[in-house]
Amino acid sequence: MAEIRVQNLRKAFGAFVAVQDSNFVVEDGEFFVMLGPSGCGKTTTLRMIAGLELPTGGKILLGGEDVTMRRARERDIAFVFQLFALYPHMNVRKNIGFPLLAQGMPSAEIRARVEETAKLLRIDHLLDKSVSGLAGGDRQRVALGRAIVRRPKCFLMDEPLGTLDTEFRDLMVHELRELHNRIHATTVYVTHDQMEAMSMADKIAVMNHGVIEQFGTPREIYDRPATMFVADFIGSPPMNFLKFGGGLAKGAKEIVVQGAKVAVPEVREDVAPADMALGIRPEHIRFDDGSKLRGAIYGTEYLGTTQIVAVETADGIIKARVPAGIHLSPGEQVGLTLSSARLSLFEKGSGRAVRTAMHDQAAEARHG
C-alpha cells in the first residue's frame, strides 16, 4: 500500500480544460472520495492516476515514486469500473485470477489466491459460475475480487455502485467500507452521490469545473463548506442562502439580514463591501414567533421523524428541517431563529467562505 500525491495535475482536451491544477494527498490506507457533478473532472483525474490518460501537466507520485508518464500496467494499481468490465467469456474464477495470470504466477498459487479472495468477499460459492448470470451485487464483488487479488498499491474505483439498485447500493456501501477497514487499502473512489461519499470517505475532495473546491473530512465539508458550490452540492436539501449587503469588519459578531439582526460566529477577516450571503443548513432553523426574520409557510414535505418546510421569505424560499410533530399550514406567518454558532458567511461574487471563529475553533481542536 502507498500514499498518492497529486501535484498541479492538469488535463486539457483541446481548448477544454478538464482538470485544473489539482493538488491533493491521499495518505496510506485512506479512503478518499472525489465527489462532484458529472463532467467536473473527477473521472479524468482518476484515469490519470490509473495511467489510462496522460496529464497535460503536473505530477503523480505513487508511494513517493513519480509515475506520471508510466504505463498503466507498470503502476501496480487496481481499477474497478462502473460497468465492472467482467470478461463475459471467462467464469468468475478466471476473471478474478486474470491479473495474476499476467504476472506469470504458477496456477496452483493463482488457485489458492483466488479462493482466499473469494472467501474474503463471500463469493467462494460462485467461483465456477459464468459472470453473465450473476446479480448486480455479485458482479460488483467479483470486480472487487479482481482488484484485491493482486494486492496492489492502491484501488481506484469509478462510480462502482452507479448501476446498482438502491437496495444493493446501501448494502455495497456498507460492505466496501467494511472491506476497507479489514484490508486498509489506499482507495480513490469517484462518485456523484453525496450519500456514498459521506458514509464511506475518510477524506473528500469536492470538484466542480475541473477545480477542487474543497478537500477535507466529511464533517469539515458539511459543517464548514469552503465555497457556496460545496454548500449547495452537499446536504439534502442543500444549504440555504440569504443575501445581505455591506462589508464585514474583523471581530464583527452580528449582521443584518432582511432588517433583522442575526448573530454569527465572530468574523476573523476584513471583507470589502460587496454582495454577501448567509449560509444556513435546514436543520439550523427553528420557528420562533418572537424573531424579526419572518416568512410564510409555502409547503411541507413529511419525512417521518422530521419534515422539510419551505418558507417564503423576502429573499425567496428557504427550507427548514424541523420535527415532524409541529403542525403548520400553508400561508401561516412564522418567525425564524437561526443557530448562530453554525452559520456560514460567503462572498457572493467569488463564492468563497469568509473566515470566522468556526474555522479557528476547528483548527484549534485539530491541533490539540
Added chain:
Amino acid sequence: MSLTTAHSVVAPSANSKRIAGVIIVAYALISIVPLLWIFATSFKTPPDSIAYPPKIVFQPSLEGYCNLFTTRTRQTPEYINSLGPATGLCDATVRKRNMVIAGPSNFVPRFVNSLIIAFGSTFCAVFLGTLSAYGFSRFKVPLADDLLFFILSTRFMPPIAVAIPIYLMYRELGLSDTALGMILLYTAVNVSLAVWLLKGFIDEIPREYEEAAMIDGYTRLQAFWRTVLPQATTGIAATAIFCLIFAWNEYAFAALLTSGTAQTAPPFIPTIIGEGGQDWPAVAAGTTIFLVPILVFTILLRKQLLRGITFGAVRK
C-alpha cells in the same frame, strides 16, 4: 369468446402471421427450386437431362459425377470388348457410351485452387480488417472519417470496372494465373467490407475491458488478444462468411486472370460443357459439389450471419 383476453397491441395477429408464413414458404420455394433442379440434374443421365418434357421422376445415375472427375476418349465397341472386365462403377458406366476413361479431369485441382484462394483471401481480409477496425475504433486516427470513407469508396464501383488495369498490372508483375495474385485481389476487394463490418462490432465492445486488462498488467496487444478478440468472434465469423461467399463465387476476375494452374472452379465448370457434347449432368455435378463448402460454412455460422446482416439494428 372471452372478454377477459388481453390483446397485445404490438404482437402480430394470427392472420398476419399466417400470411407472412405463406409468403415466406413461397419465397423459399422459388429460391430453392433452381438448386433442387441442379441437384436432380447431377443424378440424371445425359439423355434424361435434355428430355422434353423434363423428367421429374427418373432413374438416378452417377454418370454426371463420373464425367466430372474424368476425361474420356471415344473407342470402337470392338476395342472396348477386347478390354478386360470394367474396373469400377464409372468404368462400366462410360463403356456403355462407347468410351473409356483416359485419366482424371482438372476438377479436383481447380476445386483445391478455389479452396486455397477463397479461404486464403478471407483470412487475410478478416485479419487486416480486424486490426484496422480496432485501430479506427480505439485510437485517435488523424482524418479517421475521411480514411474510412476512402476505404468504403473502393466499393462504389463494381470491382470488375478496373479489370483492364488490373489485368495489365498483373501481367507485368507476373501475378497472372497465380494463387497469390488471386488472394491479393480478393483481399483488396473484401478488406473494405471487413473494416466497416468489424468496426461496428468492435465499437460495441466497451473499451473498459482492455483498460481493465492493461491495468491488470497486460500489454495492449495482449489485452486485445485476450479480451477484445473473444468478444468479437460473432462479428469476425459474420465478416468471414461474407468475404468467403464473395471470393468463392467470384467469376469475372477468375475468368480473366486465371487460365491454368491457378484457375478456380467457377471459370472451370462451364468448360465441362464442351467436352463431348452438352454434358449437363457433369456441369450440375460440379455445381453441386461447388456449393457444399459454402453450404456447410453457412450452416455452421448461420447465427453469426443473421447477426451480421442485422448488425447495428439490434444492440444488446
